[in-house]
Every structure is written in structure tokens, then in C-alpha cells.
Amino acid sequence: MPASSVALIGPPGPATAFAAAGLTFVRYDEPPADLAAYRAVVVLAGHYPEPARFDTSALAEYVRGGGTAYVEFAVDDGFLPAGPVRDAHIERIFTREPLTGIEPLSILDEHLSRAQEVTPPPSATELLTYGSVAGTHKAVFGPPAETFPALLDIPVGTGRLLYATTALSHHLQGRYKPVRRWTRLLQLITAELTGTDAPPDLELFTEPHVWVATGEPAKVVVRTTTQPPPATNRDVPLELVEVAPGRYESGLTVLPDGVHTFAVGEHTTTITVGPRPERYRRMIDRGIAWFDKAGMFYDAPDGSKGVAEGFSNEIGFDGTLPFRPVPRGDCYTQTAHAFRRYADLTADPRGHTIAENLMRHVVEEEQLTDRNNLYGAFEPRGARTDLTATNNLFADDGGWIALFALISGDLEAGLRGVESLIRTANTELGLQVDPWRTPSTLMVKGWDEFGRSPIEDGLDLTSHWQSSALCSYLYAYGVTGEPSYLEIAERGLDHMASHHPRARLETSRTCEAGRFLLPLAGGYFYTRKPLYLQTMLDLADYLKSRQGPDGGFAEWDGKCPPSNEAYGVDEASIFQANGDPVTDQLYGTPFAAWALPIVHQITGEPVFEELAHGVLDYLSRIQIDDPDDEQLDGTWQRAFDFDAWEYFGSNADIGWGPYCVETGWSVAPSLIAAMQYLQREPFFPEPGTNPAPVAAVRAEFESIRKGEPAPPTFRRRADGRIVRVQGGVRAVLGDLTAGGEPAWARNDPANSYEIYVRGADNHLHHTYLDDRVGQGRWQQLGDLELADDPVVAFNPGADAIEVYVLGADRRIHHCSMIDVRGGHTPWEPVGTLHFTGSPAVLYDETLGSVRLVANDTAGQDRRTRKVNRWHLPWQDYSHWITA
Structure with missing residues (x-):
């Protein structure tokens, strides 16, 4: 019987997943009268996330008589395995048995799926399993103690039943990751159903991917388990050489500007060649357009109602990300600066209007101006309210807000933020004490006690928490000429740089390196201290050692779960082990991209321009390019796997997993970075002589300290x-x-x-x-x-x-x-x-x-x-x- 004689029962949407896997079938909404006419039967979950009730009497007879069937997420009167339906909260699917092309313990992320918790029959083979497992691509600690089946291979009579406790066919609509592994899984299920061999697993791409700058070389790469067919470019053959088991490459070639298509058998890939400024400008235009397309400006496109934080990590059943409307001051100010720079780049006044409106929100509604020890700080999660509702006053958020307030020209508000940070810093080291601080801690301790407090747990060496405050001090020095701002910044930088590379890692060593560059650049700009230059050169060596073939910096030495039990219960990195080819577009990549052109401009060292080109090229390559997707077209998600070439990573972080999107921290700094490169304007201002605002703001603090009415x-x-x-x-x-x-x-x-x-x-x-x-x-x-x-x-x-x-x-x-x-x-x-x-x-x-x-x-x-x-x-x- 031909392989095409497969009856598929289910709606067109889920059927698309099997069609994409190469299954040829006849689709039915209801079971056909004669199942015996078909080589195999596929029953899909047509009502997911609810299980469908299915009359399996005819199917049971078909399977017992020697037929093969695949059924997913259904309930009946006794033929199918049964169990309670539950949400898989942090559990992920992983492979139990070796499948052709998928190794044991390989992870398949399925995003808060629903499944039946069944007990497998004694004769069944468990092919896929649900469990809370740590890892990026592999369950590195093996199976956890508590699991339940995801896919069972059950012999029934002389036939065979493949039963999935969840809707595996939902992987397309639900955006399950990694995409190639999910596609391969359904190809293998198709092969089992039809008794045929799965097609060779062949992957074709260029390196670099997607785009390369004019005059720079590229090559064609094929990864496959078998000898690949010849590669061609416009019918011109290319020689492929096996450089490692299963990896074949062409030689490096400098291609002329334009779009080039390469083919290997039925597989094709393209690469665009063109000038770097044009590519960066395209990236900027698309990133700016994303704010409108994705609805980030709430109900007012001029920013007068504020800007949303972005999208949360949890992908819904319909494949969309949850809208995260939190009005974060740091996102407001970073977005404001991106639109201000865009207005300067394009001469479009709308950007200035948006920037002014967003900054007005932050300055008028988020800065704490009650006359107590919170004075000058910024409420980072919305408009100020009473003390009981004030959020934790994060030092990094406050530093970014103060910095961008100064950049925007809101001098007094920015200086209040700076003075507030100085009063929550250790007096000797000039670094933030308890940077994840509560309002009650500040109220009880007071400014004098904070200055005397020791810095614990290595937080003094963590650029994640310290860099934004140091940048705000340095910028305040630049716009006012007040020497004490430079002095406190120097104390902090001297301490951190002299201990480098020792540091407590908040997310990863790579993120720490990227975040440390900007304050060092400012310190070097104003002091020319050799220590700062040498530390930046050391950071450049480190970043080069972590740089992938497309320019991104791989995460290294992270805050990763030490066991399966620790997976998904705390904030964590978006990779599991050193060597995972994952970059962080929330805490790392954008900040490195932003700082590197500035460092090159200040130092003139070629290595910083080389690194800047690499990481900006990378951001332009991984920017999501899907015009039909209003949520994501033109933006970046947090974790990108540059080997699999898709957004994917360890989903262990309880707050900001691999699929979240931030208007600030991610999108805005990426755009600022590209515009910083194109516009080449100095970032840190030459030292000014404007002491009056400093004196006025300090008088406010002194009046509060004295308790004056x-x-x-x-x-x-x-x-x-x-x-x-x-x-x-x-x-x-x-x-x-x-x-x-x-x-x-x-x-x-x-x-x-x-x-x-x-x-x-x-x-x-x-x-x-x-x-x-x-x-x-x-x-x-x-x-x-x-x-x-x-x-x-x-x-x-x-x-x-x-x-x-x-x-x-x-x-x-x-x-x-x-x-x-x-x-x-x-x-x-x-x-x-x-x-x-x-x-x-x-x-x-x-x-x-x-x-x-x-x-x-x-x-x-x-x-x-x-x-x-x-x-x-x-x-x-x-x-x-x-x-």
C-alpha cells in the first residue's frame, strides 16, 4: 500500500505540522467508514488545549488487526491510556530512547503545554517524557525523579499505537523550540507510521548568516548525516569539503553586492551583501517601526500615555507572547533616547515629541520627591504612590534613569537621581550598597548609615548593578564640571578595575564584560588612567574569545541551575553550560554593542572597532524579520542560539526567559548602539562649568537632612x-x-x-x-x-x-x-x-x-x-x- 494512503483525522491547522514533516495524507474531519483501506491512521488534537472525546471502537479494531495509528491528547472509553489533564508548568519534553537524528535526553521546549498524566502500560516504550530538566539542548543531569510520558509506543494485538499525551502537532502554532528538532520529531513519527525511512537531516546555511558587509568573505556550510549533493550558486557548482564529521564547507568567497542564492539538492539559502551603514539603517528603521506595530505606546502613538515594558516570556496556546504593560522608568528613558537619536538621524520631529513625553512621565511622576531618605530616587515600576506601594529601588534602574535624564536635558531631575545614588553608596569605595534595596531599608538606615555600611557578597565588583550609577556620575561631571562626581566614579572604577577579572556574576561573565565597558570608557575619557585602558583591552580579549562566527558573544560562566530540582525556581541565565552557543539580548549584547563604538572613538584602538562591527552585524542578522508577525517583526528576544540559528535557550529563568522582549534593556539599547555607530557623536560631554544646579540640588538634600520645614x-x-x-x-x-x-x-x-x-x-x-x-x-x-x-x-x-x-x-x-x-x-x-x-x-x-x-x-x-x-x-x- 503506498505511503500516501494515510487517513488523518483533525482540523487543517494541526494537520499543517505533519504536512511540513513530509506526511502525505487524506484529511477527514470525522473518521472515515473504512479504516482498513489506509496504511496508517493519524488522530490529531482538534480541540487543544482541551482534549477531544473520540470514539475509538473502529480504531481499536484497526490497530488490533495489524494497523498503525498515531493519536494525541484524546479521551475515550478505554482503548487509549487515560490520566488527569494538567498544565505542564516548568516541565519540558525530552527524549528517552534514541530516535534517528535525535539523541537521548534531547530537550523539546513546549511552552506551558497541557497534557494527560498517564501511567504507561507495561508493554509500552516511552519515547518522549515530561519532566523538570535543566539544560539547553540536553538534560544535563539526566531524567528527574518525577516524570510522566509524553509519547508512548504501545503494541496492541498485531498492530501498534503511538500515543502522545499532549498535542505534538501544536508545535507550529505554539512556536515550540527548537524548531528543527520538532520538525525532525514529526518526520520520525511519519516514518514510523508509513514504514519508510526518514529523509536525511540536512541543514544548509551561509556563514556569516543572512548578510555580510561589502568586501568581506562568506562560505556555504552543510550539516548532514549523509554525503550531501553538490552545492550550486546560479547553477555554478561549489566544492564542499568535510571539515568535521557531518560538516561540509565551501571556501571563503568575497561576493558582489546583492542577494545570492545557494542550493544543495532541494534545500536553498540566501545571503545579502551590502554596505554596513545601509544594513544598520535598515535595522534601526525596522526596530523603531516595531514600537508602533507591536502597540508599545498604549493608546497614544506620541508616547503621551507612556510605553509598555514589552512581552513576557510565556508563549500562549495561540503562539502569542503576553503583553507586559508595566510602566518602567528605565524602559521609558532608554526608549526616549532611542527616539531622540532617531529624530536627529531622520530629521523627523515625531521622535523628539515621543522622547519629551516619555521623559515628562518619568521626571514628573516617577521621581520620589517626598522630603525623606528616598528623595531623588526613581520609582522604577510606574508613577509614585504611597510608601507601602513603592517598589524596590533598584540601583541599576535608578542609574539608567538618572543618566538618561541628564542626557535629555532634565538637569535637576538627573542630578537628584545622582545625588540619591551617591547617598546610597559606600563612602570609601563609591559603589552601591545593597543595590536591590527596599524603601524601608533606606528609611530606617538613613543616608549616613548607608555610607558606612559594608558592601557584602561581592556586589562591589558587579557591573550589572554598578555600571549605570557610575555612568550617571561621569555624565553629571561632564555637564556640570563638579569634581566630586568624577572623584566618586574614580573610586568605584579603581576598585573594580584593580580587582578585574574577579567579580560576582549576576547573569554571566559575558554580560558583566559588556556592561563594564561604558563606565570604563567614561572614566578613561576624563582621566586617561592607564588602568582603565588596560582593563578595557582585557575585556576586549575576553569578548573576542567568546565571539561566535556571526559576531555575537556567547554566554559564559553563568548563574545556571545546579540540578534538575533548581530548574525554573529562581532568576537564572539563559544557557546551562559553557559552550552553549547562546547570546543574551537582554543583559549583554545590546550594552556591549552600545559601548564598543564609544570605546573605539575614545581610545582609537582598532580591536574595539572590530568588536563593534561584529556585534552590530550580529544584531542586524538576528533581528526578527517576519512582516506577518506584528508582535515580533523588527525586534529581538532574549536568547538566540547562533548554532541552531533561532531564538532558543535554557528556560530556567523565573522572570525573564529566552523569549521575552523588552522595550528598554533590549530593543532601545540595540537601536542606540547602531545610531551611535552611524552618527559618531561623542557620548560623554567635555567637562562643563555649571555649578549652580549642583548647589541648588545639594541644598535640597541638606535641607531634608536637617529636617527643615x-x-x-x-x-x-x-x-x-x-x-x-x-x-x-x-x-x-x-x-x-x-x-x-x-x-x-x-x-x-x-x-x-x-x-x-x-x-x-x-x-x-x-x-x-x-x-x-x-x-x-x-x-x-x-x-x-x-x-x-x-x-x-x-x-x-x-x-x-x-x-x-x-x-x-x-x-x-x-x-x-x-x-x-x-x-x-x-x-x-x-x-x-x-x-x-x-x-x-x-x-x-x-x-x-x-x-x-x-x-x-x-x-x-x-x-x-x-x-x-x-x-x-x-x-x-x-x-x-x-x-
Whole structure:
């Protein structure tokens, strides 16, 4: 019977995966009447992620009679293996038995799949297994203790059943990785079903891949398990020589500009040859376009609503990445700088508009300006709020934000960020203490204690945490000429460089090397210290030793799981062992690419230009090029396997795995790097002489340290947000939209200001400004509908804030704040009269009570006062004559 006589039962989508694997079939939505007419039967999961119920009576008879069938993720009345359906959270599929072309313990990533946890029949052979296994391509520690089958080979009568506990055919739609291994797996299943040999596993590519610069050589490479057919280029044969077992190469050839196609049998590959500036410009244009195409600017393409963080790592059942809307200040500022540089490159003013809007968000809404020990730091995960909701104040995020604020021209905001970082640094070494710090740690320790705190766990040598702060000090020195900024940067750089290469590794040694270059470049630019140049040259030697054939820097010495049990439970590197051909586009590649052109410009050393060309070429080659994919076209994911030539890596990181995408840290720095190369503008400014802003900002910190009072004022700005001005510094108070002007009063017993405003919803909202812990959150006070703005007064006789409003019923209503933090009495009407507006209110020290004056709807002047918790009846004072 011909191999084409295979009945495939299932929808067209999953069937595509088997068609791509070379299976020829007749597709049915429902089982055909006569299965015996077919050489094999394939039943696909048509309702994944839910299992389909299937009547297997005819199939069971077919298999018992000698037929071969493949069935996946289905339930029936007893023929198929059964077990509970569960989510495979961190488990991955790996091979148990050797399969042709796939070695035992090879990993197949399936992205949060659903599977049946079945117990295999005694006669079954377990071909694929689910388990929590550490490794990139191989399960390096062997099978874990707890597993369950993924694919079983079960003899039934004289026939054979291949049963998959999950939908293996879902690998195309679900973007399972690595793609070649999944394709090979289905080719092997096809061969088992049809009794034929699987096609030779042949891979054809050029080296370098995709593109090569004008005048630089390339070669054709074939990897195969058998002797390959001849290679041709436009029908001209190429000689292939076996240079290693299973690897065949042509000689290096310099090709003319244009697109070149090479063929080996039915396989083809292309390479483009062209000028480096054109390629980099193409990369930049596509990367910038990605922000719009992928919807990163929320609902406003001008950046006025902010920019999203990107996409999370977990690929969904439909193959899409989850949108990650977190408004990170570091992503805002890095994206702002990328668009600012793009506007300069293209003379398109839109980039400047986006940059200004994003920076306005960060400066006005994310810098902490409450007068306490958090002053000047940046809330890195959105607009500032009360202390209990403030995120960890990461020193690396704060350093990047301060640096880009300075670059953008927001000098005072940037200097506040710098001064905040200096006050959380070790005084002797100039390096950040406890860089993953909580607000409570800062509040309790205070600035002086932080400066005396020892640096533990080698964090002083970790460029992952220290480099951005050092860069911000150096840039601050450049724009102001303030020598103390250079001095503290030198202390940190001297310490780190003199101990190099000893360092604690946050993600990998390769990432640490790439991140250390920029502050060293700044230090060398301003001081010309030989130590800094020699350290950069040492880093260049290291990066060259890790550089792959396409220019990327392989990850090395990482924070990798030491066992299967440690897989997927903590932050980790995106490779497992030294030698894994994986690069990191989140923490490593973009920062090296950004720094290397700057280092070359400052030092003139050719090695840095060579490395810059290599890594920028690499970024241009691995940029995702799929116009039909709005999520990913034009961007980069975190882990790229430059041997398999696809985005793939160890999925052990609990937060930022191999498939995540970041607007900042990844996309923006990659674009900044390419524009830095093309525009060739100096990065660090020549030292200026502008001491006035430094003195003004330091005076703010000194005033806070001394506990000097700074009475605030509050007002409603045009967009309805409430703005505080305190000590000359403006701050936007939360996201409340006000319908009127705020009222406030000093609450001395609580050491705070109490602020009230009529919201756009015409309800009263309250927050506070505490002398020590700062701003509170807005809270609505009851459901009373207001017709006017509130008035407030402090009542020292009762230690209470008295609040009065005009209700929609035209009566005046009152409540008191009687608790230290926000405990308000219920609303009560003050009498039964109706008024035209809110009353005037003051505390009468002679009478020891709060007095009110209001105009009723008849135009009469009415007055009353509060005695204890009651208000006297309104009195008519319309006969009084006011001078």
C-alpha cells in the first residue's frame, strides 16, 4: 500500500505540522467508514488545549488487526491510556530512547503545554517524557525523579499505537523550540507510521548568516548525516569539503553586492551583501517601526500615555507572547533616547515629541520627591504612590534613569537621581550598597548609615548593578564640571578595575564584560588612567574569545541551575553550560554593542572597532524579520542560539526567559548602539562649568537632612492632575483627575498635611503628605455627590480636620478626620438650608471653635459654628454692613 494512503483525522491547522514533516495524507474531519483501506491512521488534537472525546471502537479494531495509528491528547472509553489533564508548568519534553537524528535526553521546549498524566502500560516504550530538566539542548543531569510520558509506543494485538499525551502537532502554532528538532520529531513519527525511512537531516546555511558587509568573505556550510549533493550558486557548482564529521564547507568567497542564492539538492539559502551603514539603517528603521506595530505606546502613538515594558516570556496556546504593560522608568528613558537619536538621524520631529513625553512621565511622576531618605530616587515600576506601594529601588534602574535624564536635558531631575545614588553608596569605595534595596531599608538606615555600611557578597565588583550609577556620575561631571562626581566614579572604577577579572556574576561573565565597558570608557575619557585602558583591552580579549562566527558573544560562566530540582525556581541565565552557543539580548549584547563604538572613538584602538562591527552585524542578522508577525517583526528576544540559528535557550529563568522582549534593556539599547555607530557623536560631554544646579540640588538634600520645614502648595493643572510644589520642587500626586481646586490644612498632631479635592466624578477625595513617609494614596470619602470644591480647617480643640462641602442637594455637609491616618466620620448635613456654594471656614481661637459663613439660595448671609461635634443653627446676618 503506498505511503500516501494515510487517513488523518483533525482540523487543517494541526494537520499543517505533519504536512511540513513530509506526511502525505487524506484529511477527514470525522473518521472515515473504512479504516482498513489506509496504511496508517493519524488522530490529531482538534480541540487543544482541551482534549477531544473520540470514539475509538473502529480504531481499536484497526490497530488490533495489524494497523498503525498515531493519536494525541484524546479521551475515550478505554482503548487509549487515560490520566488527569494538567498544565505542564516548568516541565519540558525530552527524549528517552534514541530516535534517528535525535539523541537521548534531547530537550523539546513546549511552552506551558497541557497534557494527560498517564501511567504507561507495561508493554509500552516511552519515547518522549515530561519532566523538570535543566539544560539547553540536553538534560544535563539526566531524567528527574518525577516524570510522566509524553509519547508512548504501545503494541496492541498485531498492530501498534503511538500515543502522545499532549498535542505534538501544536508545535507550529505554539512556536515550540527548537524548531528543527520538532520538525525532525514529526518526520520520525511519519516514518514510523508509513514504514519508510526518514529523509536525511540536512541543514544548509551561509556563514556569516543572512548578510555580510561589502568586501568581506562568506562560505556555504552543510550539516548532514549523509554525503550531501553538490552545492550550486546560479547553477555554478561549489566544492564542499568535510571539515568535521557531518560538516561540509565551501571556501571563503568575497561576493558582489546583492542577494545570492545557494542550493544543495532541494534545500536553498540566501545571503545579502551590502554596505554596513545601509544594513544598520535598515535595522534601526525596522526596530523603531516595531514600537508602533507591536502597540508599545498604549493608546497614544506620541508616547503621551507612556510605553509598555514589552512581552513576557510565556508563549500562549495561540503562539502569542503576553503583553507586559508595566510602566518602567528605565524602559521609558532608554526608549526616549532611542527616539531622540532617531529624530536627529531622520530629521523627523515625531521622535523628539515621543522622547519629551516619555521623559515628562518619568521626571514628573516617577521621581520620589517626598522630603525623606528616598528623595531623588526613581520609582522604577510606574508613577509614585504611597510608601507601602513603592517598589524596590533598584540601583541599576535608578542609574539608567538618572543618566538618561541628564542626557535629555532634565538637569535637576538627573542630578537628584545622582545625588540619591551617591547617598546610597559606600563612602570609601563609591559603589552601591545593597543595590536591590527596599524603601524601608533606606528609611530606617538613613543616608549616613548607608555610607558606612559594608558592601557584602561581592556586589562591589558587579557591573550589572554598578555600571549605570557610575555612568550617571561621569555624565553629571561632564555637564556640570563638579569634581566630586568624577572623584566618586574614580573610586568605584579603581576598585573594580584593580580587582578585574574577579567579580560576582549576576547573569554571566559575558554580560558583566559588556556592561563594564561604558563606565570604563567614561572614566578613561576624563582621566586617561592607564588602568582603565588596560582593563578595557582585557575585556576586549575576553569578548573576542567568546565571539561566535556571526559576531555575537556567547554566554559564559553563568548563574545556571545546579540540578534538575533548581530548574525554573529562581532568576537564572539563559544557557546551562559553557559552550552553549547562546547570546543574551537582554543583559549583554545590546550594552556591549552600545559601548564598543564609544570605546573605539575614545581610545582609537582598532580591536574595539572590530568588536563593534561584529556585534552590530550580529544584531542586524538576528533581528526578527517576519512582516506577518506584528508582535515580533523588527525586534529581538532574549536568547538566540547562533548554532541552531533561532531564538532558543535554557528556560530556567523565573522572570525573564529566552523569549521575552523588552522595550528598554533590549530593543532601545540595540537601536542606540547602531545610531551611535552611524552618527559618531561623542557620548560623554567635555567637562562643563555649571555649578549652580549642583548647589541648588545639594541644598535640597541638606535641607531634608536637617529636617527643615518646607510648606507645600497644591493646585490643579490643565489635565486635572493635582500638582504639589514643595521646596521649589514640583510633583504630580497620583493619577486622580480632579474636577476642582484642592484644599488642604496642616495636621500638626499627625505631622502631615491633609489634602482634599473634588474629583471629576464629583466625589470628595483625600490624601496626605506626611513629614516622614511622604505622600499617601487618594481615597474617596463616601458617596456624597458634590456641587462645589471643599473647604477645610484644622480644629486644635478637637485635634481634627473639619471638612465642608456643598452637596448636589445644595446643602452643606460636614465630616471630620479624627484618626491619625484617614479615619473620617460619616457625612452629615449642616442644617436644612440650601446654599449657592461652599462656606468660608476658619478656626476662632477666642471661641475655641470652627466658624462657617455661607450665602443661601435667597442671597442671605448665613453663619454658624461647631460646638463639640454639633453645629449651631444657621443665623441670618444679612443685615450686617461690611466695610
